[in-house]
Amino acid sequence: xxxxxxxxxxxxxTVARIVESITPTFPPLxxxxxxxxxxxxxxxxxxxxxxxxxxxxxxxxxxxxxxEWLAVVRWGRPFTALDAARQAAWIALxxxxxxxxxxxxxxxxxxxxxxxxxxxxxxxxALEAEAGGEGSRESIGEPA
Amino acid sequence: xxxxxxxxAMTTQILIVGSGAGGAATAxxxxxxxxxxxxxxxxxxxDTSRIASNSTDAISLLYRNGxxxxxxxxxxxxxxxxxxxxxxxxxNSGFWHxxxxxxxxxxxxNELLADFTAEIMTPYFERIEADLSVxxxxxxxxxxxxxxxxxxxxxxxxxxxxxxxxxxxxGSQFAPGAKQSMQRTYIPRAIAAGARLLADCKxxxxxxxxxxxxxxxxxxxxxxxxxxxxxxxDAVFLCCGAIQTPALLRRSGIRKNVGDRLCIHPMIKAAxxxxxxxxxxxxxxxxYQVKEFWPTISLGGAVFSPGFLAMTLSDNWTPYxxxxxxxxxxxxxxxxxxxxxxxxxxxxxxxxxGVVIRYEPSAADERNLTTGxxxxxxxxxxxxxxxxxxxxxxxxxxxxxxECRGLGQQQIxxxxxxxxNVHAFSTCPMGENLDICATDSYGKVYGFRNLFVNDASLIxxxxxxxxxxxxxAIAFRNAEHFMEAKxxxxxxxxxxxxxxxxxxxxxxxxxxxxxxxxxxxxxxxxSSAAQSPGSANLAGPAExxxxxxxxxxxxxxxxxxxxxxxxxxxxxxxxxxxxREFCRGAEGGTLFHSAGLxxxxxxxxxxxxxxxxxxxxxxxxxxxxGVRRVVVVSSNSPIGCNPSPDHLFDERxxxxxxxxxxxxxxxxxxxxxxxxxxxxxxxxxxxPPWFYGPHQPPRQTLFFTMIKDGRFPILGDxxxxxxxxxxxxxxxxxxxxxSSPKANGETYWIADARPYSINEVVATVTEVLESFGFHCxxxxxxxxxxxxETARVIDAALQSVGLYxxxxxxxxxxxxxxxxxxDKARAELGYEPNYELQGGxxxxxxxxxxxxxxx
Numbered sequence: 001x002x003x004x005x006x007x008x009x010x011x012x013x014t015v016a017r018i019v020e021s022i023t024p025t026f027p028p029l030x031x032x033x034x035x036x037x038x039x040x041x042x043x044x045x046x047x048x049x050x051x052x053x054x055x056x057x058x059x060x061x062x063x064x065x066x067x068e069w070l071a072v073v074r075w076g077r078p079f080t081a082l083d084a085a086r087q088a089a090w091i092a093l094x095x096x097x098x099x100x101x102x103x104x105x106x107x108x109x110x111x112x113x114x115x116x117x118x119x120x121x122x123x124x125x126a127l128e129a130e131a132g133g134e135g136s137r138e139s140i141g142e143p144a
Numbered sequence: 145x146x147x148x149x150x151x152x153a154m155t156t157q158i159l160i161v162g163s164g165a166g167g168a169a170t171a172x173x174x175x176x177x178x179x180x181x182x183x184x185x186x187x188x189x190x191d192t193s194r195i196a197s198n199s200t201d202a203i204s205l206l207y208r209n210g211x212x213x214x215x216x217x218x219x220x221x222x223x224x225x226x227x228x229x230x231x232x233x234x235x236n237s238g239f240w241h242x243x244x245x246x247x248x249x250x251x252x253x254n255e256l257l258a259d260f261t262a263e264i265m266t267p268y269f270e271r272i273e274a275d276l277s278v279x280x281x282x283x284x285x286x287x288x289x290x291x292x293x294x295x296x297x298x299x300x301x302x303x304x305x306x307x308x309x310x311x312x313x314x315g316s317q318f319a320p321g322a323k324q325s326m327q328r329t330y331i332p333r334a335i336a337a338g339a340r341l342l343a344d345c346k347x348x349x350x351x352x353x354x355x356x357x358x359x360x361x362x363x364x365x366x367x368x369x370x371x372x373x374x375x376x377x378d379a380v381f382l383c384c385g386a387i388q389t390p391a392l393l394r395r396s397g398i399r400k401n402v403g404d405r406l407c408i409h410p411m412i413k414a415a416x417x418x419x420x421x422x423x424x425x426x427x428x429x430x431x432y433q434v435k436e437f438w439p440t441i442s443l444g445g446a447v448f449s450p451g452f453l454a455m456t457l458s459d460n461w462t463p464y465x466x467x468x469x470x471x472x473x474x475x476x477x478x479x480x481x482x483x484x485x486x487x488x489x490x491x492x493x494x495x496x497x498g499v500v501i502r503y504e505p506s507a508a509d510e511r512n513l514t515t516g517x518x519x520x521x522x523x524x525x526x527x528x529x530x531x532x533x534x535x536x537x538x539x540x541x542x543x544x545x546x547e548c549r550g551l552g553q554q555q556i557x558x559x560x561x562x563x564x565n566v567h568a569f570s571t572c573p574m575g576e577n578l579d580i581c582a583t584d585s586y587g588k589v590y591g592f593r594n595l596f597v598n599d600a601s602l603i604x605x606x607x608x609x610x611x612x613x614x615x616x617a618i619a620f621r622n623a624e625h626f627m628e629a630k631x632x633x634x635x636x637x638x639x640x641x642x643x644x645x646x647x648x649x650x651x652x653x654x655x656x657x658x659x660x661x662x663x664x665x666x667x668x669x670x671s672s673a674a675q676s677p678g679s680a681n682l683a684g685p686a687e688x689x690x691x692x693x694x695x696x697x698x699x700x701x702x703x704x705x706x707x708x709x710x711x712x713x714x715x716x717x718x719x720x721x722x723x724r725e726f727c728r729g730a731e732g733g734t735l736f737h738s739a740g741l742x743x744x745x746x747x748x749x750x751x752x753x754x755x756x757x758x759x760x761x762x763x764x765x766x767x768x769x770g771v772r773r774v775v776v777v778s779s780n781s782p783i784g785c786n787p788s789p790d791h792l793f794d795e796r797x798x799x800x801x802x803x804x805x806x807x808x809x810x811x812x813x814x815x816x817x818x819x820x821x822x823x824x825x826x827x828x829x830x831x832p833p834w835f836y837g838p839h840q841p842p843r844q845t846l847f848f849t850m851i852k853d854g855r856f857p858i859l860g861d862x863x864x865x866x867x868x869x870x871x872x873x874x875x876x877x878x879x880x881x882x883s884s885p886k887a888n889g890e891t892y893w894i895a896d897a898r899p900y901s902i903n904e905v906v907a908t909v910t911e912v913l914e915s916f917g918f919h920c921x922x923x924x925x926x927x928x929x930x931x932x933e934t935a936r937v938i939d940a941a942l943q944s945v946g947l948y949x950x951x952x953x954x955x956x957x958x959x960x961x962x963x964x965x966x967d968k969a970r971a972e973l974g975y976e977p978n979y980e981l982q983g984g985x986x987x988x989x990x991x992x993x994x995x996x997x998x999x
Contacts, residue, residue: 051210
């Protein structure tokens with residue numbers, strides 16, 4: 001017996017919105033490249049969820065559904081229908097939750113998304129360009 | 145999957161499951177020694193020299209579960225291993241360590257690991273180091289991030305080492321083809337020596353029965369098509385790594401000490417920001433490790449890419465993410481420890497890929513990782529770091545060595561740490577300590593004759609260093625030991641066409657059969673029967689050619705070295721063709737048929753299949769070959785149980801078969817009578833009751849153990865009688881039956897001189913055990929006879945629906961008397977038993993102790 005591997009369209013849409021919300025704006029990319037990078041990162045994150053061990057994949061998919069629809073309780077709309085600020089707030093609520101499973105849910109997507117994002121060839125190009133350019137290295141200031 | 149096909153079975157001499165460090169080394173050793181080898185690999189056969197091993201493509205393609213394998217516990221640990229041809233050697237950094245000296249002593253003390261010393265293992269390490277081009281990096285190639293790390297250690301006066309790697313060209317860390325992984329070394333060598341490799345083939349279950357592995361069930365996934373088939377093999381080596389090997393064993397019902405002691409090297413990372421550009425992403429792999437706190441804690445540099453940096457920062461992404469802007473001045477480092485917690489591997493029932501890995505970090509792990517992280521921070525600041533970003537949820541950025549020391553004074557909760565791990569061990573530990581080890585000191589799984597583990601599962605605990613060198617060295621050692629044992633224990637196999645055979649024996653290497661063969665080829669120590677004038681037709685022991693029928697599933701090593709005139713014929717009573725080969729050339733000879741099934745695994749029908757149909761097949765083959773006389777070993781069971789303790793059966797007692805076994809033996813006796821009546825072959829039936837003596841099976845040793853521990857159940861008053869037969873007494877009776885003209889067409893009870901009461905048997909065994917220094921409990925478990933009667937009724941009910949349960953069967957007989965008279969054998973054959981209970985039991989226990997059986 002094997003649990004279904006593929007994510008459904010709704011799950012993929014949820015993943016795509018989470019990826020979009022948590023990926024940083026550094027380094028700057030033009031919109032065309034950004035679209036390509038987001039699509040690739042989303043595909044990678046989805047494939048990583050699909051690659052989870054058989055006994056973990058179904059609960060993770062349930063968590064994706066929960067993440068999507070529990071937002072209705074808080075905001076009156078599912079996660080994918082929220083505006084960017086509320087999406088970020090909803091993600092923060094989960095990633096800072098006292099419940100370990102909720103934190104781990106976001107941690108998995110965030111880790112995979114950041115890995116795929118910063119190791120994407122277009123990002124590496126942009127990083128190299130930034131590193132070679134002027135003014136990209138200000139002091140090591142901690143964020144406000 | 146598009147569809148599922150059932151394929152035909154494949155066969156091979158040696159089946160190796162897994163192609164990583166253990167599997168590739170095993171395949172090379174065995175293929176180059178001339179064995180027919182088939183390697184099964186679950187993952188794809190991808191040319192890894194074309195893929196950077198840290199890329200997202202590699203993660204999707206080469207890593208198990210896409211690198212998403214969690215070790216569950218209070219804090220989950222991310223575990224990464226390869227799933228492709230070459231296994232984890234294709235995705236790791238290729239670091240090379242020999243096993244630390246103190247480890248040998250620890251494993252000898254804890255696991256009673258035999259023949260495992262630095263002197264024995266060093267040549268294996270040296271040989272592999274040459275094969276894998278293990279070397280240090282040239283100074284100009286050492287990356288700046290490593291140089292800074294070394295300078296930090298030097299400033300603090302901490303001991304460090306430069307770790308060599310399996311790498312031919314130490315250029316960029318991911319230079320195509322540079323790392324000498326299994327794909328570039330041992331797998332091609334094994335294939336060149338004739339090994340076959342099947343990728344995309346997952347072993348789903350080990351097919352085994354009575355301690356013999358017939359083969360492995362396999363699912364092959366190619367091009368969206370799923371095909372199932374079985375690979376049959378003479379010997380199976382499991383080399384799927386410390387997670388998948390125990391999972392496969394447990395899924396196959398093999399669980400004793402399997403998957404119970406997972407040990408790991410939990411690791412925590414930190415990113416460091418320097419003033420200067422360290423260009424870690426362009427650099428070769430980090431090379432230094434700080435061993436100042438080893439074996440508890442090791443510190444070192446980690447693989448770097450902007451993506452890995454971001455992942456390390458992701459636990460505190462909001463406050464840490466600005467560091468990405470300085471990625472060219474950042475590098476990654478780690479602190480790791482030898483695990484002190486305990487983990488386990490369990491297969492999820494009904495889920496093909498379901499493996500649950502649990503690792504529960506201990507308080508010591510928590511402490512060591514906290515200290516390790518603090519030490520790492522101190523070192524990095526000594527190396528010139530401006531900031532350190534630990535992968536601990538909620539941790540602030542560290543700005544000084546003092547802050548790091550302060551961190552070390554606290555206890556970082558394990559639940560805040562982001563833990564990862566790439567090393568797993570000890571899930572099938574090897575050694576002679578039966579309480580904790582799953583395999584012997586050479587990887588042979590306890591309870592099995594042809595099943596071996598040869599990967600990191602065998603490593604008894606966390607060694608504190610990268611284990612790939614140790615895994616390969618152990619694999620070569622064990623494979624060579626397997627070959628030596630194979631050559632030493634395999635008796636001469638009968639050539640085709642077989643030559644002449646004076647004596648044929650079935651039932652070797654079983655209990656009675658092995659002793660009979662010994663007596664036939666060497667003579668009996670204290671009995672004249674083997675050389676008696678009446679046995680002239682058997683020739684003298686030295687001249688006899690004795691041929692034994694041995695099932696492919698049986699281990700013939702107990703017959704090895706007995707005589708140059710001893711031949712082994714592979715075959716089975718249920719395979720008439722093999723019996724014709726077995727009997728060929730035995731015209732005018734003697735056949736001893738002692739093979740039989742006493743305790744089937746589950747079904748009563750197996751009694752008839754072996755005891756009745758097998759005897760019919762054998763008698764037909766023997767008649768066809770012109771065998772002169774057949775001596776058939778029957779049992780007391782066709783006659784049943786005595787009506788009272790004082791009653792003795794004799795050869796005129798009527799048939800009253802006891803359950804399925806008795807019926808099958810009675811039907812076999814009827815076949816013998818038919819053959820006798822046909823006049824085509826002389827026949828003799830020998831009925832030995834409960835026998836005892838050397839070469840005994842584990843169930844008889846358990847009988848001693850139960851008496852020693854006071855757990856032997858005595859039903860009723862214990863005065864029920866049992867005739868027993870020491871194996872040498874039976875052998876004497878068999879030889880006399882074979883040679884005596886009077887015996888033709890007769891049946892004889894053969895046993896010790898008199899029956900014994902159960903009380904006497906138990907008291908005698910107790911006395912003998914105590915004379916060997918065993919401390920025995922004075923009393924046994926005494927139960928009313930009704931318990932035995934109840935067991936008999938349950939046994940009968942089960943057998944009536946075709947099911948057999950050994951414990952009910954044995955308990956159901958325990959309150960019965962089964963005793964016989966040997967007067968006829970004495971009168972007609974001149975049989976005179978030389979052994980009585982005490983001497984026979986003494987010899988049995990001596991044999992147990994001399995052959996490593998635990999009482």
